Amino acid sequence: MEFSGTFELEETTVDEVWLALSDPVLVEQSLPGCEFLIRVDDTDVDFDELRDETTDREVEPTADPEVIAERAFEEGGHYAALMQISVGPVNPTFETVVTIDHREYPEMSAVGEGSSSNSSFEMSSGMSLSETDDGVAVEWETEADVFGKIAQMGQRVVNPVANRVVKRFFSSVQDQLRERQLAAEGDATADESDPTESDRGLVDRVLGRSGSDSSDS
């Protein structure tokens, strides 16, 4: 199955969106049904262990580029996520491992696979950001394969549900961006500095505006 679309985020910049989408914490909080999304060493993940580890963890949403830089997605990095996809009474939890296979401002792509007790999926997706008149356009595409019970029994719902997950993800990203902007504006008033200006340099520096930086980190 292939899905693709363009999501328009208003009143924001490519840099802001890039920064946001580079932040696993923001992504975790924007993905519907995502219990955790954390970096792991390799694709062989013990989810039971991770579940225990993550029960009491605290994750700070932030707009601070320094903090985000510490935890930003890295090309070649592996990430484990526990995702519950709810479709009415159907609520499988997928143990998912994602690998960022390409990340170069303003494009990112990843491959991943997830499994639940009787179903599994594989996907590869990519997105690229571009500026529009009043914000940013995120062009995304995903190729997904579904296996097992859901493929056999849930054929009718897979496509619309996948679309819904993406839609809710981006609208949640939009909300979080807005919150960050509000917070940033608050900071700006207090500091009387221009966070956007100073951020930009930082974004360039730590988030790998040039591809060569990110690959060796």
Place this chain on the structure above:
Amino acid sequence: MTEHDITLTVNGTDHELTVEPRTLLVHALRDELGYTGTNVGCESSLCGACTVHLDDDAVKSCTVLAVQADGATIETVEGLAEDGEFHPVQSGFQEEHGLQCGYCTPGMMMAATDLLEENPDPSREEIREGLEGNLCRCTGYQNIVNAVENAADEMHAGAVADGGCPADAADGSGSCCGSDAGDVRWPEDGGESE
């Protein structure tokens, strides 16, 4: 998970049994109580092989939990014949060769009796629509339609001979023998060819 004690009255006999919440009514009937006349044909609630009457209505017993049926009255195919006499629907199926392998037949007959209670004089089209919840892979349905027509005639004749009306006995609606079928059959929407 707690087990539940339930009571089912099947074909006039009371049964007390203990079931897990997840036990489907059809399995309670078949595996616990031995009413194996009711068959299981699918798990998507489409084939109707498991149709029984639950408090006088035809339902798919694979889509009812046994706990939900606690206290209910159930009629299965084993209860159709009375005093050794076939129900007219049973005779209809035999006379019209309305069955071949017979697996769908109990459910088909339980659905048909429910249909005839609501509509004692259905057209062939109405019979086909009325049995849309039951699949048969053997007969091509034509002789099933014949069987239900045959049963309707038989029940009608029986009712006339008795000076009564099957609909009276069946649902107390007072409508007789399809003479004002509008009472129980809705006007066609039209356009729903299928």
Place this chain on the structure above:
Amino acid sequence: MYPDEFDYYEATTIEEAIDLLEDNAMEETELLAGGHSLLPAMKTGLSSPDVLIDIGEVDALHGVAVDDETLEIGAMNRYSDVLGSEDAREHAPALTAAIERVGDRQVRNRGTIGGNLAHADPASDLPGAALVSDATLVVQGPDGERSIPADEFYYGMYATDLGPAEILTKIEVPSAADAVGTYAKKPSPSSGYAMVGVAALLTVDDGTVESARIGANGAMDHGVRLDPVEEALVGESLDEETIATAAGHATDELDTALMMDDLQASGEFRAQLLEVYTERALEAAVDRAAAPAAAD
């Protein structure tokens, strides 16, 4: 065929059901109404709730009543209960026309109108009819009761405005006793669910359409009103030409790129079917308008 284990509670009052929902908030909990969407999903292993709360026997959720030109249908009425109610058929002709086409005989004997509406299956037969009937869904939760108009109830596929501890208690429908209501459906030959279904509720005076409400399910991920069709009907005489023209507007305001697209039918074909079945729903309305007595 064999559901996973779960705990089962039977509620006898709405309040008890809400308490049970709250008590089991940490578990995956589902309300069990007629069970005709939930149990098949559980039997095939797609759905595996920890707790089921059976609300099928809650007395307050039953009954059909007319009050001040408003028809109230308790959420746990089975389809066959609603069809057996003269009041429902008189005051909610589009809704009952749609209910007639739900599932099959056995399903209608067991499935409930509230279960259907709360389940929000886009291919169900009721969302379009609920919209054209201007239905209000009354829900009750820990914070009391609230009323949600049908057009605000549905978010998308299986997604509604119902809160986690809320229960749909009844459906209120303003009387449409002076209207003709119809429902035309293209069922999937396998599942019987609607590839598209179109509900129409019209008032016609002397051959002229005074008001028109047209709604569809199956086509999009939730029920939709077909405003352009309605606009093309109002004030016109209900004839073949008007119907054809109006039906031609069925997809005008729908994003056809978002049409349901699956094994049963592509989005393009659903768009085509939507026009055809809008036409059929309206043609059926002509027939009924011509013989209003038959609708009773």
Place this chain on the structure above:
Amino acid sequence: MSIESIDPDEVDAADILGSAIERREDPALITGDAEYTDDIQRQDMVHMAICRSQHGHAKLEDVDTSAAEAMDGVVTVYTHDDLHREDTPGGGSYSLPVGWLLDSLREVDHPILADDRVRYQGDAIAVVVAEDRYLAHDAVDAIDVDYERLDAVTDPVDALEDDTAELHDDAEDNVAFDWEIGDAERTDEAFESAAHTASIDLENQLLIPNAMEPRAAVAEYSPGTDELDVFMTSQNPHLHRLLMSGVIGHPEHKLRIKAPEVGGGFGSKIHHYADEALVAWIAKHLERPVKWTATRTETYKTDAQGRGHRTTADLAMNEYGDIVGLRVDTTANLGAYLSTFAPAVPTYLYGTLLSGQYDIPAIHCSVTGAFTNVPPVDAYRGAGRPEASFVIERLAKLGAEEMGMDPAAFRRRNFVPEDAFPYETQVAVVYDSGDYEKTLDKALEMADYESFRERQEQAREDGRYLGVGFSCYIEACGLAPSELAGQLGAQAGLWESSLVRFHPSGTVTAFCGTSGHGQGHATTYAQIVANELGIPYEDVEVVEGDTDEIPHGMGTYGSRSAAVGGSSLVKSSQKLVDKAREIAAHQLEADPADIEFEGGEFRVTGAPDRSIGIKAVAQQSYLAHDMPEDMEPGLEATSFYDPDNFVFPFGTHVAVVEVDPKSGEIEFDQYVAVDDVGNQINPKIVEGQVHGGVAQGVGQALYEGAEYDSNAQLLTGSMQDYAVPKAMHIPEMETGSTVTESPHNPLGVKGVGEAGTIAAPQAVVNAVVDALEPFDVDHVEMPMTAERIWNAVDGRTEPDAETETPAAAADGGTDDPDTAADGTGGDS
């Protein structure tokens, strides 16, 4: 119109054969008394459930059963390695055999539990035994399988591509076999000299049989006697006994297979599957009764599917419209492994039928069998013959169009003439008898074809599109003789066995090696035996489906039961009468040659008052007080009847449909079926078989089809998505018949089990294409869903618009982007 059934009590004994009596099977079936496999309960019985592959094609990295084994109520869990353990009794092959070999066939291993690789979603990986069925399924969910997914293929043509992943190491390019029949050179010559040709590219889609009763088995083992009893949903218990004995390593004579009541088969219960073998093996291993019943989703993933052809075919005609050549190239989907009779279906049951009802001087057909990641494909009602009939009858429609001839006239012109029988085709079979014009004429009359074209014209003027479709089909059933079958690769004989036994009191039990599952054998066989013995119908009991009771047998499939099983009963009865005649002669003090037998009475020729009834003879035979010299007591006879040839039923089906081009919907105006199945033992049962067959054919034409995605995930995995026709999907059928006796068997019968399924699809497709003629639609792939029909019409303008040249039109629908896109099936 419908045949009226008769109470057997109202039929004279002399008229019993051929009477439409009510079935004696029915009382048990309509009261719930009948016992199907899943109804069987045993003390201490455990339940089996199977963990199947989540993927269409994958390597098994790890199978962790520990969590399942630790569950309360789980008795044990087995994987592949457990079958081969040293303490495993017997030592079977644990692989499923193929029962039909071809010269080029690549036999591939088919383990009953997957070793390190799974090749379709139904492949069994592990098997759980638990105290109840719910628990068994819980435990299956707890098995953790680690897969390495491999590329999958589901289309047989794609499977043969160089860059497609191979399923089996010993089947290069996924080729299972290459096979051909006919004369390529002569056929090429025919095409070179042809004045006209018609061509088609088509897919005959994969179908899922959907017998209403899922497959099931209950096995119990007696350690003391080493007897292993298996009750299972079988169409051929003796064959299953033979095959299973090898698979699980249990001696054939200690293995009993009994088919209790069986809820439909349609081919799917012929084959030997892994599941039933596992049930038997586990019962023996655990020494406890074991039950397994497939869930419906399991049957969708494991029951052998049917059809699955991709075909290109061309018809050559001379300038007058005589067919001069036929060329067919088919790639057949065999699925992941070779099922029991899989190689025979797209070869000897397909290529040999391509001549249809026509006198075709040159035919060539080549078939390549391909392995793909779908369940094994094998016989499904019709098995090869519907595919052949579809090809030739679609071409007949296109050929007539190419010639500008009426489709009925074109067929009539090319029929094998009535006086040409026995007729040897160019594809290696000899048609026994036939009168094709007679069935066509009757069908045309029933369908009122004379007035149809006028109706069609008028309807078109009103913007309504009516179409008529013909199917003049031929069928071959009662595969025989065994010697020929052996030459063709069968690993079994194709005779049938029966035993007719008189009891001392004068009643009779007839045992037959066929195994009915809805066909009404208990009734029809009793009619045959009662007629042969001249005794009352109610005095004959029929026993089938139990290897302990019946001498031997080959089972029920391929419409063979009446022709081969019925004939075997005639032979046994005749042998019995021969013996009885000698006893009668002895008792009547006459020469056996002077004894006539009629109506159950032995009479001395010329002295009719010197007579003795056969029942009295039976009694004498058991008293044995006064028997002919050297004659053994008792009165029973066994026969192994091996027919001389196939029988060839035929007929004409006519569908009249109306198509709504706006919605793509079809309504039947009429469906006429005129079949010639030879003599009819019970016309009511014949009619029922035709009805059911037509319904399955209509199902194929309009509704059914297995759809897979590109990873070989079954998308039509339940009745929610795979449309098994409902009552309102099937037209009212008008049936008629003619009778042309088969000279090959003593009953003159031909077989009717598959006729409707073979006949119907092309009647419906031809009718739809005929209706859409104004839109210049040449072909619509099956199932002709509303969307496919709408797609075929969409964008095409009506009558007066420019039309393609006939030659281009004859290329079939695939040139058109709409139908081509549609025809590729549903991995969207």
